[in-house]
Structure formats: C-alpha cells, structure tokens
Amino acid sequence: MIRANGQTVIVNAKQDGVGGRTISVGTFFKTKGNSGIALSTAANARDKIVLEQYSGTEIDTVVGKDYR
Numbered sequence: 001m002i003r004a005n006g007q008t009v010i011v012n013a014k015q016d017g018v019g020g021r022t023i024s025v026g027t028f029f030k031t032k033g034n035s036g037i038a039l040s041t042a043a044n045a046r047d048k049i050v051l052e053q054y055s056g057t058e059i060d061t062v063v064g065k066d067y068r
Contacts, residue, residue, distance in 0.1 A: 009052075013046070030059065
C-alpha cells in the first residue's frame with residue numbers, strides 16, 4: 001500500500017505458463033494518455049509496474065514490458 005505522496009512502489013508481474021492474464025485497477029491509477037495498464041500476454045512474460053503516489057486520490061503508473 002502506498003501511503004505518502006511521492007512514495008514509489010515497483011510491482012513485478014509474471015504471466016504463468018499459459019499467459020493471457022490481465023490486470024484491473026481503480027480509476028485513481030493514472031497512465032500516460034489515459035491508456036490504462038496493459039501487460040505482456042505471452043506465457044512466462046515479465047513486466048514491471050511502477051506506481052508513484054501523486055496525491056491522495058491519484059497514483060501515476062508506468063509499465064515496463066517484456067523483461068527477459
């Protein structure tokens with residue numbers, strides 16, 4: 001849980017051997033261009049989701065995809 005403005009959390013997301021899993025988040029997660037969070041869908045794909053608390057109701061979100 002992010003508790004203070006400016007705090008950053010990194011989430012490592014890994015698909016299982018089947019892949020195709022998705023993630024749903026609340027409207028307080030803000031993305032560039034309001035594009036939402038889309039993870040890699042290939043089996044065993046690894047992504048990093050960076051969350052930075054901007055305010056009490058907004059968390060800026062960046063996704064780095066397909067780490068190998």
